[in-house]
Amino acid sequence: MTAFARRARASAGRMHPELSLVSYTLLGHLEERDGCRATDLAAHYALDKSTVSRQVAALERAALVERRLDPDDHRVQVLHLTEAGREILAQVTESRRAAFQERLADWPEEDLVRFAGYLVRYNSPGADRP
Secondary structure, three states: OHHHHHHHHHHHHHHOOOOOHHHHHHHHHHHHHOOEOHHHHHHHHOOOHHHHHHHHHHHHHOOOEEEEEEOOEEEEEEEEEOHHHHHHHHHHHHHHHHHHHHHHOOOOHHHHHHHHHHHHHHOOOOOOOO
16 A cells, blocks of 8 residues: 555656645545635545645645636635646546556456456445444
8 A cells, every 4th residue: 555655746746846645635525526715625635724725825836726716605715626626636537547558468367357347346435444
């Protein structure tokens, strides 16, 4: 697991040197949700609000995220990906996909099916129990 995390961090740094793996995770969440509040990000990832604030500030400086007023409540700002944010996220996704395909290319089908099953099991609800 440590090696996996190291590869993910190194990959993130190669794609955009100013962004962390956490930043890419936040970008992915914003894309999935089509935007959300910073407090929602903090709650979803169980991160401190100040941590999310720093990450969001870096994403804004890199012009990957923008704030928009919530149409239902103008007191609330919702974070959205910019076009540049969508592009870099697509590049990261394609790069990761290619890396996985290369790394798993010579695995037998049976091993791939078993591996996929283990990943689903590992990521299933309740898997984060101590």
